[in-house]
Amino acid sequence: MAAAVAVALGVLASSAVAPSAASAAGRPDTVRQGLNALVHEDGLPAALASVTDRQGRTRDYTAGVGNVATGSKVPVDGQVRIGSSTKTFTAVVVLQLVGEGKIDLDATIDTYLPNLVHGDGFDGHRITVRQLLQHTSGLPDYEDLVGNDIREHRYFEPRDILDIAFQRKAVFPAGKGWSYSNTNYVVAGLIVQKVTRRPFAEEVDRRVIQRIGLRHTYFPVPGDMTIRERHPHGYARDAADAPLRDVTRIDPSAAWTAGQMVSTNSDINRFLTALLAGRLLPQAQLAQMRTTVPIADTGAGYGLGIMSRPLSCGGVYWGHGGDIDGYENRGGVTDDGRAANVTVTRIPVDGAGTRHVEEVVDTALCR
Structure with a gap:
């Protein structure tokens, strides 16, 4: 791992909102700890998260470095490729x-x-x-x-x-x-x-982006290989012991309607919250979307383009998640209005790394 990652800048919470009650009481911020672990223990260049509680209060977090070559900070709620x-x-x-x-x-x-x-x-x-x-x-x-x-x-x-x-x-x-x-x-x-x-x-x-005001979400046009707004660089490893390779600039057309879009953690949360609140679909179609089939013995279910996953604190959350060269994101929303999305700037090389990303989501929704 490059030296810039080894001296990662740590987690930065957005100052746009007041701290949570847990933070104010002096207890450790478990989301902050989880993102730090993704960087320092799983060796991921950067991790970003956006978390909204039942009262609609949002906190944005970053950990690691936005550019391995320069050691620059991760832009808070930066744009990322969202894959699936x-x-x-x-x-x-x-x-x-x-x-x-x-x-x-x-x-x-x-x-x-x-x-x-x-x-x-x-x-x-x-x-x-x-x-x-x-x-x-x-x-x-x-x-x-x-x-x-x-x-x-x-x-x-x-x-x-x-x-x-x-x-x-x-x-x-x-x-x-x-x-x-x-x-x-x-x-x-x-x-x-x-x-x-x-x-x-x-x-x-x-039908979606303009309708609910997602200001940082778009479907790249043919030939657009860049990410338009402030963003962390995305990386890949071709083998477990290979050096990091910068894959921020790619042609995402091979993913098309299965995985081409660019967004932010907070925009994904807004999208899923609006969807579950019935702002994008009539109730009949939303009910069809949320009718799931089991995914093996994982406890998760797949509906029509959306998944339900069990929470350690009870209940489920609804979302999807995605992987594309340079980025992995996981997250979702609950029926009572909690939302969390976490993105890392390299697809983990094994299932354990992805499970750690999902554990941060669980922590954010259950804390």
Whole structure:
């Protein structure tokens, strides 16, 4: 790890709000401690968090360094690539169109995109829109077929992505299992474009981002490899003992509607809070979204572009999380208004690192 990380600047709490009662009483701030551990023990260059309590009070935190080469501070609530948290935005757009009568959740892909989806063991006239959003379609994933260098620097059209995915066999017959596949959400994005006759980026901006005033969230246009506002740099390691590689500047098009968006921790919290409060979907579609299938024996469930996860203090929280080159985020909101999102600037090399990120989320929501 570079020297700049070894002398990490520690956690900085935003001064925009008053400290929590726990902090005021002199007790240790467990979120602060958790972020410090992600930097010092898990070796992640930076960690950022935004936490909102039941009373609507928000605190933003940072730990580590925003740029390993310079040792610069992490920008408070800086913009980051959000990876698969994009899927919840995509699902909301699809479900808004369901509410408008323009898409039927139980119609097949071929209803909207005839003859597009076909391959070894899968066919678009057997897979429904609901199965796409819930990862019960059996469509194979493409992510590991696209090498890092290609993925980071090449522009992909959505149908290029499907050509890669459809080299593989179906994971199972449609509706006969659950398997996470980015391919599902690329197809869902194409359905949105076919129905609306508009680019997906315009639809998500108009229907979600502008509607609830997310000022730091956007869907990058083709060729946009930068992050527009203040942001921590993102890093990758090609092997456990390899040096850090700066991957802040990439072409995210290989992720498209499965994972291309840029946002901040606080904007993700605002989005999920507005979603659960019924500000983005009619109650019928929100209820469909929150109807889950189990994810193995994890205790988590997957709905339509959103997950429920159990909390150590009881109950569940709703969110998604995402990984994309340089960034990993986890978080969600509870039905009583608590919200927390945590981002680190390198995808952990093993499951233990990701569990530690999720533990900080649990701490933030349960403290």
